[in-house]
Amino acid sequence: MDPRMTAALRESAVPYRENEPLARHTTMGVGGPAAVMAFPRSPEELQQTLRLRHELGVAHRVLGGGSNLVAADEGLDELVVNTEELRRIEIREDGEVTAEGGANLIFTVVRCCRAGWRGMESAVGIPGSIGGAAVMNAGAYGFSISDALREIVVYDAAGERTEPPEGWRFHYRGSSIPEGAVVARITVGLSGPGASPPDATRAASSRTRRATPRAGSSTSWGSRGPGSEGRW
Ligand SMILES: Cc1cc2nc3c(=O)[nH]c(=O)nc-3n(C[C@H](O)[C@H](O)[C@H](O)COP(=O)(O)OP(=O)(O)OC[C@H]3O[C@@H](n4cnc5c(N)ncnc54)[C@H](O)[C@@H]3O)c2cc1C
Structure with a gap:
């Protein structure tokens, strides 16, 4: 990882961590360290992070909730842009x-x-x-x-x-x-009024439907589909 990346993030006051375990950020709890993980807190900080990495030619990945990712044990010598602070x-x-x-x-x-x-x-x-x-x-x-x-x-x-x-x-x-x-x-x-909050009945029904195996389906983690291909 180019040391100018962390220097630039520091100068721009964008929070970041070095050697941050991806396992902490994926639902499956797997994944080695990301060389640098940035945590932009505003759209401006997000843009700045992307501009800096572009200027320096640093490879990057985008991380959301980590629920649809399997990260490698050897980790990544890249910048990971974690969106968790952008939550308004x-x-x-x-x-x-x-x-x-x-x-x-x-x-x-x-x-x-x-x-x-x-x-x-x-x-x-x-x-x-x-x-x-x-x-x-x-x-x-x-x-x-x-x-x-x-x-x-x-x-x-x-x-x-x-x-x-x-x-x-x-x-x-x-x-x-x-x-x-x-x-x-x-x-x-959205439309309304009249929507009721997701209650115990809805949650229970959702759990039952998810627990019922579909004919011919194989074991999978979350959703699978053509749109998932090629994404890390
Ligand atoms: C138990 C379980 C149940 C699930 N049920 C469903 C379901 O019913 N329906 C369904 O559709 N999915 C389901 N999923 C899959 C998953 O929750 C969704 O695909 C979810 O939308 C992924 O969002 P994420 O923030 O966790 O993405 P991540 O896992 O963090 O990332 C997935 C991909 O999206 C990209 N990405 C993430 N955030 C951004 C961003 N802000 N901008 C650009 N790219 C971004 C990443 O780079 C990566 O390529 C389930 C998963 C689990 C574990």
Whole structure:
């Protein structure tokens, strides 16, 4: 790892850790050390982190909730951009909800339901972050995040806001957002009033459905699908 990377992060006051075990940040609890892990706390710090690594030519990965990752034991001699500090959620009176990329998806859904807005309840059991859910177009029970999406803010690997002229494309458990780009925030449009908070009945029903093996399915961790291929 280029020592100028940590010097630049320090100078920009972006929090980071060296030799940070990825196992601490993945649901499976596996993964060796990342040479440098940055924890930007605002969109500006996120952009700055990406700009610095671009200028220095440092390879990087984006880490959300770590629920869909298997990291190698030997670790990574790269910069890992951890989004966990980017977790602000704003629920507006018209049912539009803006959540930063590192916000926890389940927490976001529960907050929306408690505020009386419906449209994302089906995602209440999906671990991980808003940004991870957006790039993977996560969903359940016929719902995908893209169904509710109104706006998505993506920074490219050099820290500039980016969007193709035709807009981002979403398909079953995947999107056209390239590896290395970062979902900084999304806005979804929900409807209401009348939504009820996810209660014990819904949680129990969800657990039962997940515990029931599907015919012909093999053992898997979380979701599998064509959109997952090629992502670390
Ligand atoms: C027990 C369990 C149940 C699950 N159930 C479901 C389910 O019902 N439906 C479903 O769709 N999925 C499910 N999953 C899979 C997983 O939760 C989702 O894919 C989730 O959206 C991944 O988000 P994450 O933040 O954890 O991503 P991570 O695991 O951190 O990363 C996954 C990929 O997304 C990228 N990424 C993460 N954050 C960003 C960002 N802000 N910007 C750009 N790229 C980013 C990473 O670089 C990586 O390529 C389940 C997983 C587990 C462990």
